[in-house]
Amino acid sequence: LADKLNLVATDEEVREKIINSPEFQRDGKFIGFDEYRRILAYNRIDLKDFEDSKRIEVLKEKFINVLTSSITVSEKDVMDYYKREKEKLNVEYAIVDISTVQLDKEPTKDELKNWFEKNKESFKIPEKRKGEYVIIDIEKTKGEVEVTESEIRDYWSENQFLFQIPEKRRVSRIYLKFSEKDKEKVSQKAKEIFSKLKEGENFEELAKKFSQDEKGKDGGDWGFDYTALFSEQEIKKIQEMNLNDISDPIELKDAFSILKLTEIIPASVRPLEEVSNQIKDVLLYDKAQKLAQKRGEDLAKEAKKSKSLSKIAKIKGFEVKTTPYLEKEGEPLPEDPSGSINANLFQLEVKKVSDPFMTFKGICVLQLTDIQKSRDAKFEEVESKVRESYIKYLKKEKAKEIAYALKSSISFKTLENASKEANLKYYSKEIGRLDSIEGIGFNPYIEEVIFSLKEGEVSEPLPFENGYAVFRVIKYIPPDMSDWEKEKERIRSSIEQREKNKFIQAFFERYKEELKVKFNQEAYQKVVDEILGRF
Template identity: 25%
Template sequence: MLETMRNQAQSWIAKFILGGIALSFALWGVGDYFMGSRVEFVASVDGKNIDSNEFNQIYERQLSNYRSILGKQFSKEAMEQYGVKNETIQTLINRRLLLDEANQFGLVAAEPVLVARVQGNKAFQSAGVFDPQRYHALTRNMGFSTTRDFETEERLNLMIDALQQAIAGSARVEDSEIRTKFDYEYEKRVIAAVAIDPAHLIDSINISDEQAKQWFEDHQQNYKSPLRVTLKAVVIDPKELAKDIQIDEADIEAAYDSMKTEISVPEKRSASHILVRIKQDDEAGKAEARAKIEAALARINAGEEFAAVAKDTSDDITADAGGELGFFTQGTMVPEFDQAVFSMAAGDVSDIIETSFGFHIIKLSEIQPATVKPLAEVRDQIVNKLSLAKARDEAYAISQNLDNALGMEDSLSSAAESVNLKVSSIGPISANEAIGDELLGSNSQLRVLAFSAMPGEAINITELNDSRFVALEAVERAEPEPLTFKDAASQVYIDARAHEADVQAKQKATELLAAAAGKNPDDIAQDSGEAKYLSKEVSRNGAGDESDWLTINIIDAAFHTGKGAWSQEPVKTSRGYAMVYVQDVLPADEADFEEQKESLRYEVMKSKGAVRFARWMATIRDQHDIEIYDKVLSRF
């Protein structure tokens, strides 16, 4: 295994998850600006300490990631429930152990591998090409003093990758395991379901004032005013910058020359045809069709007008127009037809051509040669393209100037003023209102950032998919406040009725299932007054039927149920509580086995490799003295 590990050190793989914890250590920072000069230790491995700065930097980054994802649902309490703090410290410990093991095995990260990893990172590219300026700026934003510090960290990550790959890749897969997985993955079922929809019951449900008030008391935490945020924003928009950019005539002409393929108009040909359709696997019908098309060709060769024969003979909808198809470019028609048309001269009539549609005779009427649009026609298009490209570069440069200013100023307004950028104010505004806001409504990513940002936090500049750069500063957050029953009453009655309808739907489905033995889906549908749904042949992963009623929960219940049987309990779906019935079970098709064998082998090896690595990691941990200082961790 040692030799395998050394060999694996010469290749690199995607960032892997240490100990099953999703932390990207490629984004590590350095320094101690979170904790000032006070350094405590959160854990030790064989007497070597992991300090609080190292932990806090990664932990805060994780909290920021969760805040962006969860938005207003984010809270420190939720992070405690998710175990983020424990996952962070366990990952740091695992990383320390892995680096020690990699060093013992003599694993190294070769310079070409490191260069490929860095330059292949799309975050460091502009227009698909490695951008040194962007690389320096982004690594600095990550918290690295220099790119050399970042590259040192990446070398360590490459060593860990090689070690993990060597251990996971040593797993062996037996043919019997592939067969078992194939049978499991490719078995199919035909599924029927009858769903009791709460919406069909809600009109019959009345909620008294006492019930509504009790519901409100029991669920008061759900009735709060919306979170409102007040923001400052700076937008660097390449489209606006492009309006003031002048393009030299020489650049326009050079772009025109390079774009000639892009702005050319391809050759077009106009043709007419006669089609006699044939049915697949009908040899007698095919012989009749050939005789018919041969007779048509004989009439044309004898001097009859092509259009007249087409009107009299063709089975195509173009028959009344004499078979006229109009102009089209190469590649538009089916291959056999296309090849014939684009090998003919104007005025030619083809021999009989067979395609998947039937037998054709083609007449080529006219050829329009390929042309290149003149510069005058595409000038505005070229100017706009060049202006926007320059504007994007300028926007990026301005964003870096703003980022540098943010490091020296104490607010977005001050930083923006120092680089002559306009600041706009937004809010107070709620999440629903933000959808209608000119800036926030234009991008869902911005809305997440707006409602996850906290006053006093570091201000980040975000590059959007449309190439705009946006900086948002949270000025104020008006946290949700509990509503009174009077203010929430209308929604309370709606929610209480919906809940009661849901309860009754589940109860009805449960009772019907209890009496379903010996009944088929049609019987249950009649008893319940609800519709029956029936799937096509569907695999465990849902392949085979994309019907929206066929949810993963229904499929999962069906694959835990035998043929001719009902699911043990109703399945909650968006359409209500579904009673699931397996109408048929179809074993995996042997014809697919050879085709899927290698991909299944890879999946099994990957799964076994992950288990192997986890066990190896546990063994390594048992060999070391690991201590976690919970008292220090509790302060985070």
């Protein structure tokens, strides 16, 4: 496709791509081409192959830019999105959760059978597959490899950025809170304190006297551990300051902040003696994994020739295990919690042997031995699932009745009182369109409905996964437009990217259908395993 559009990636563009790759940056700068080549060599990545892959990335970006160059977002679209993102509601609501609903009686077997017949498709037995497999345990393979002191030293020398202790900055702060009513007054006070500091008055004493955060009584000293509690503005300012600098008052959302940088501990590298055992473990695992991978490749190659994994495995002294019948998205084996064996079984034909792939315990080679096709279930096979499904349905219907009764009672009671009398969970919250609703979770349908209500209006009972909810809008809070200028480019970029992604996905789906492209899951998994194995 790129060829048809006469797109090329020049050597200079590839070079820029490499220089700006995050994995080759340290302290915001490119590590240099000598170290770049050393890293590739250490990870056994061919230089030409890697740079060819970067060339493809450049072409891909150019191709996508050409395809999507006509996609634009209007100012109105950006403004509408901003308003939706920022508008809020004060609401009260009650939840009827099915976990609190009691049924009058247990369903009979006839009722369960009737439910089963009506919903047979949802109780279908999925396709299941069975196989034999060998896992070459990487931990056990560690005992067969050695790591020398010189290898540990070389790794430490070539990868010092991994063992860097970042620079630390100690900060003191004077923090003055304000409300909308007294903002100007507090701003003036902050300027007065800043003037006193410039005249040489003691920061610690002024902090004890005026600062309104938890460290004020200690002279404003926050030490080195403040990043989780300070604002982005403050963190950015601290990084710009020199030792003993005092910042101008910084206006935050609800306070003014004056900062002093009191100590800098320079960045350093952890000494070899301190990290030697850690490096040894990394190198042992790397060598053991490569040995296990090689044995897996040899085993798979011979097993494919003989068409019998168990036969070759026994000759080579590997333990062969047999899976139960597994579903593609079903319960994984204990030694493979990620479900790689399940996934790979469903990529094979009967009697075919897989390439080696990574599992939690080690390198696995797998042979598919049998397939049970998807089929309609017999009632007895899925009775417990039918019971669970039917009881959930009955409870949700009862929850719906309770929710409608609650709504009817609100005409002569408050929602809070009606909820308490019915022993239902009651909430009073401020909710934004993109917020998760406590007790319900993220629910676009419910949020769309409640944002369409007028102040004081009560919703119909609204369904969610585990029950029903009734809402009343107390107050509509219009969007705060103060951040519009700062936020609009971020929003524009976000909407453009979303629209471009939708366009690209649709384009390739159409192109894939025209060319009858098939996705090779086995090849994909092999590449993923190979890449993950390097880290």
